[in-house]
Amino acid sequence: MSPPAAALDAPRMAGLLAPWARERHGATAVVRDVAPMPGNAGLSFGFTVGHDGGAERLVVRLAPPGVRRSGNTDVLRQVPLIGALERHGVAVAPVLWSTDDPAWFGTDAVVQPYLEARPLPMHGPAGAAPLDPDVVAHHLRQAVAALVPLHAVDAAAALPGWDEPRTAASEVAFWGRLLERSPEPDWVGAGRRLGAALVAHDPGRHRVGVFHGDFQTHNVLYDASGALAAVIDWEIAGVGPVGLDLGWLSMMTDPACWHAERRAVLATEADPADLLRWYEDAGGAPLPDHDWYRALACFRYGAIAAFNLHLHRTGRRVDEVSALMGGGVPVLFERGRALLDNASA
Template identity: 55%
Template sequence: MPGSPRTFDAETIRPLLQRWARAVVRPDARVEAIRPMPGNSGISFGFTTVQDDGGRETFVVRLAPPGVRRRGNTDVLRQVPLLRALHEHSVPIAQVRWWTDDPDWFGTDALVQEYVPALPLHMTDGSLSAGVPETRVPVLLDRAVDTLVAIHRVPVASLSGWEEPRSIDTELSFWGDVLRSAGDAARLAAGRDLRTQLADAAPHAPRAGLFHGDYQTNNILFDDREQVAAVVDWEIAGIGPQGLDLGWLMMMCDPTCWHPSYRARMRVVARPQDLLRRYEATDGGEVDRPHWYQALACYRFGAIAAYNYRLHRTGRRIDELYAAMAPSVGVLLGRGVQLLRELDG
């Protein structure tokens, strides 16, 4: 569309959403309550449409960054076949309402989903979290693990042609490139050491299938009945070794993986063995070398945090979250090595 914005805020996107609402929802629809959505999932806005008869619907629009190559987390339309497959197999997600690659609508690719009126069990920020007492956290974590089992049961055949399967070697190579891009010589040396040990100790025949890629309670929405209402943020989902999802959740909830400055802010804490036990008991099947997958998670997130901190400190993308996480990079990489030693022991 001529004149479409190269950057978006609530005002620049308002006329585009208004045009969309009248064309897709109803001709009398008016757009209200436009607001940026929380999290690190890219360009996304919540908004409500109101009709003359009082009808209301609330949506979230996700936009690909204009002018940026569509790849991985910048390719919002990549999620469409995945989200539809998940819905068909009863995995709770935010329903897909509409999508387009026609730039006449928003100047970039766009995906519109129904808004889910629920909140995550936020890892560090109580103001963004479901209001549950600390004693209920283990119950919600059990439900999160049960939902992970359901995700891992989605047959890959339902995603035929969606994504090339990733091997362990592919994962290690990809995140090694990310760590190298962080430009931190000390962290790169530590990361190379961990990567070598991960490669040497890798499971020989890892169970492969659909994985979320960032499975943690910030991305799991709970309703008022403390049930999982939706799993969100599927940007780095793929097909490959599924143990990395459980290892990721174990890492996120394990204080030993984090610097004391971040550990003090953790609101969701669990023993890795308890999460593993729940996963296996809910018929996720026996996990071969779970400590290895947690070590892989330490490597992956260490690379992500180091890279995003570089963007922050160079002013390319200010992100106070990763500034706060920067001291944990070395801890994550070191903890990964320790986990592999425990595996050997």
Template identity: 50%
Template sequence: MRALSTRSVAEGMQALARATADPTSTVSEAWPMPGNAGLSFGCDVVDRDGTTPLVIRLAPPGVRRRGNTDVLRIVPLLDSLAAAGVPVAAVRWSVDDPRWFGTDAVVQDRLDALPLHMADPALSATVSVPHALAQAVEVLARIHATPPPPGWPEPRPLAEEIDFWAPMLGRSSEPAWTDAGTALHDALLAGIPDDPAVGVFHGDFHTNNILFDADGTLAAVVDWEISGVGAQLLDLAWLAMFTDPGCWEPAFGARMRVTADPAWLRERYETATGRSTGTFDWFRALACYRFGVITVFNVYLHRSGKRVDATWEDRARSILPLLHRGLEFLR
């Protein structure tokens, strides 16, 4: 657990900077960054050239490196994206030597930018929703045009993607969740698209993971931990789900700060990519299934005491709306 101490993170970053960059470097403190399961920290490195704001992303100590627990896997992707003109936070260090943080780490620039936050105006950039979303779709088209890094795994077939989430649905404590999730699972399997566009996808593409400068210009897309190679239309469907009040329980939908017409998002994406999106509604259903099941699983972790987080109780009210909305898309 050494890697989760703010003091040890600051000490590790100072030692790394002194050993590899400037022996006069100092780091006085580190602090937890929002989200990322307590594995992301901010700090400032001060050396003879000035102050460099950084974000340190750590692999969970003692956990097998696979998927989103393998923080180093995103480094070649970030290099490929930057080379393709996709705005991302630059990587300063990537290390697998445990002497610095006790675990693997990726250290990136911390940008003076904010997301278009879906819930909290205090955490949000000042940018109009249409302007922000138009830029988001344009950059998504550039992401989807970026070749996968060499050596990345082959894409998971859509049938496997759907079945992957089924065991998590089995953790449901509510029969209605199980019934609706199973019905959506079966309906998705029955209508899998024949030839989806496959390539790099972000995996969690919404406006909380897109940063904007003070003038409203898109500065970077962040949080690539669940990125991969697969059916790319899921990214657009994910953005549509998080901007569609009809996917959520009414009280939550009524207070959503960032909303959009899915047809508008779809049209802009088709223009930016030159692709047809005839299977968009199927992928919207998959997005609803995926996040609905993720919520089921996190509610289970909270209620069982394995990972207590009361925010999932609030989100639990949207499980049935998500699953039912997904079934609507397939009908």
């Protein structure tokens, strides 16, 4: 078993998975149907293992080889988190196996079950009608209800030493550093002003706990009956103000947060007031500063989109989605400031 020396593709990954499968499931185990998973830059593969007991569909997620393990590049960071969430009734895909031994795949890896489930689409064809509001409400009610047990996890007891708690100010500072790498000076200036206003108007009564960090429609999966199956993609989860999660989902599904090109392909829309009401109806503790968290989400995503557009334009990471989202940076910052003005009125 030797570490990969070249970029991973499906055939190469199949060769690495074969000895792993035999070690785990016996000498007759075979691997088939290896394919990259969407949205993971070739670092996540679905595959089937056939063995004497039958067959199972799995997913292997890899840390980027040769990259310092931190945040979303540290797949093993998710192992204790997912275990704790599973014990506390949060719908997750359990970790079946993990390793920091590079002999298997040349990098850290985790294996989880492949879920036969799908998300609500975030985008659709330009000009297409939004999804049926009743369908959206049925699914999003379940999504915000899934946040309730997550936000109730006692991080200090369930995950001692797992993550340093973040404050609202440190969250603004972290994403602000990313914004500074954008080559668009007007965007940087607008983002700086919004970040400063967020800190100046920080309500200071944040409920602190475990947050997902990227709680949006693509990261919540539903089975064929429409029942919530799992919340996925915990790469940027942390400990800090939990209101960020609902603010993030509100921003992603609110047409007022987006420029014309993004609004034209927005498939899932929701009234932020409905999301907040559904959260509290499901037993979530009140979040009195929802507009502030929505403004924080606009700042956070604006910083990410500005940086990703820079990577796209320079050819460092070509991605047409980044091109689409990047054009909305000024609108996100403007919307964030309007939400702050409303929150402090």
